[in-house]
Amino acid sequence: MQIKNIPINKGNYNSFETPEREKLFEQYKAEGWEKEYQEYRKNWVQFPKEQIVNEYPLLVDIELASVCNLKCPMCYTITNEFKEKVNAKLIDFELFKKIIDEIAGKVPALRLSLRGESTLHPKFVECIKYAKNKGIKEISTLTNGSKLELEYFKKIVEAGIDWITISVDGMDDEYEKIRRPLKFNETLQKIKDMHQYKLDSGRHKPVIKIQSLWPSIKKDPSKFFDTFMPITNLIAFNPLIDYLQNDSDIVYIENFSCPQLYQRVVVGADGFVMMCSNDEENDHIIGNANTETIYSIWHGEALNKVRALHIEKDGYKNLDVCKRCYLPRRTESSETSEVNGRKFNILNYVNRNQNIGQ
Numbered sequence: 001m002q003i004k005n006i007p008i009n010k011g012n013y014n015s016f017e018t019p020e021r022e023k024l025f026e027q028y029k030a031e032g033w034e035k036e037y038q039e040y041r042k043n044w045v046q047f048p049k050e051q052i053v054n055e056y057p058l059l060v061d062i063e064l065a066s067v068c069n070l071k072c073p074m075c076y077t078i079t080n081e082f083k084e085k086v087n088a089k090l091i092d093f094e095l096f097k098k099i100i101d102e103i104a105g106k107v108p109a110l111r112l113s114l115r116g117e118s119t120l121h122p123k124f125v126e127c128i129k130y131a132k133n134k135g136i137k138e139i140s141t142l143t144n145g146s147k148l149e150l151e152y153f154k155k156i157v158e159a160g161i162d163w164i165t166i167s168v169d170g171m172d173d174e175y176e177k178i179r180r181p182l183k184f185n186e187t188l189q190k191i192k193d194m195h196q197y198k199l200d201s202g203r204h205k206p207v208i209k210i211q212s213l214w215p216s217i218k219k220d221p222s223k224f225f226d227t228f229m230p231i232t233n234l235i236a237f238n239p240l241i242d243y244l245q246n247d248s249d250i251v252y253i254e255n256f257s258c259p260q261l262y263q264r265v266v267v268g269a270d271g272f273v274m275m276c277s278n279d280e281e282n283d284h285i286i287g288n289a290n291t292e293t294i295y296s297i298w299h300g301e302a303l304n305k306v307r308a309l310h311i312e313k314d315g316y317k318n319l320d321v322c323k324r325c326y327l328p329r330r331t332e333s334s335e336t337s338e339v340n341g342r343k344f345n346i347l348n349y350v351n352r353n354q355n356i357g358q
Helices: 020-029 036-049 080-085 094-104 125-131 148-161 172-178 184-201 221-231 292-296 301-311 320-324
Strands: 059-062 108-109 138-142 163-167 206-215 232-236 263-266 270-274 285-288 331-339 342-349
Touching: 020 206, 020 232, 059 094, 094 125, 094 292, 125 138, 125 148, 148 184, 172 184, 184 206, 184 221, 206 221, 221 232, 221 331, 263 292, 285 292, 285 301, 292 301
Parallel strands: 059 108, 059 263, 108 138, 138 163, 163 206, 206 232
Antiparallel strands: 263 270, 270 285, 331 342
């Protein structure tokens, strides 16, 4: 069998963090389930590498909301194509409970976000509490932070959330140009308040990760890092990917095979299950959680056909979603930078414009 190129965590982030803070971030994430966490992370790598289809996925993404309250220029959710293809809505709470009832005790991690803003769901706190009470070990979400006032943050902490990633693209005017209509100082103050509350209550969780687009901070990454380092657990940045599907001259890595097919299942707010977390427009549906179980979808014919294609040489190119995806796309160290004397390479995608909104 031909050796496959299976990039496990590609695109999650480029780090300009210190090794000490990265280690502490992992330590706090594992707090309370250390042994199981190590097994979970080991399997996250091993299952794709050895093409092991476990009884259940390691992670289930449940999109609480496919709607958003921002108008960011690089986001696909504001395009007419997205609005035509995707049933923008909030997930039905009974469907959410149905999924949790099945996967509790079998799936270690739950992510409560995908395309929209998860905190817009009126039962966001109840979703966290229900899943945590059923025994889900790690509950995380990605958010723009717009609703994270201190009193609301306290509620989701008490409900049991373990990990919050906040998108903060740039600072000051740059942030406000991208994250419309949010104001930078208001977002910064929310993060300071959350940090102080964790300190005052002696909590390590939820861990707070800040995520930014590289073009929005490249002028002064040290200022960005120094601003958020004292009040967060991890700071990361991403190169700009082809959210708007403008690219045509795409260069791929050799012998790509996708790790997600052995790691996770992604349920949209309407209950339809997507092939992966990068199928933003529901182009390749593999099941319906309203009428099927997660188990049957995970082991079903539709997903197994995708796995079979990914085993073939360049078989993924038969799938439009995969051809557009950033995971098989080649990267290059096109620039370097530094933060407080720590030098690092910027891995951008080959032939990818790094101007936000293009």
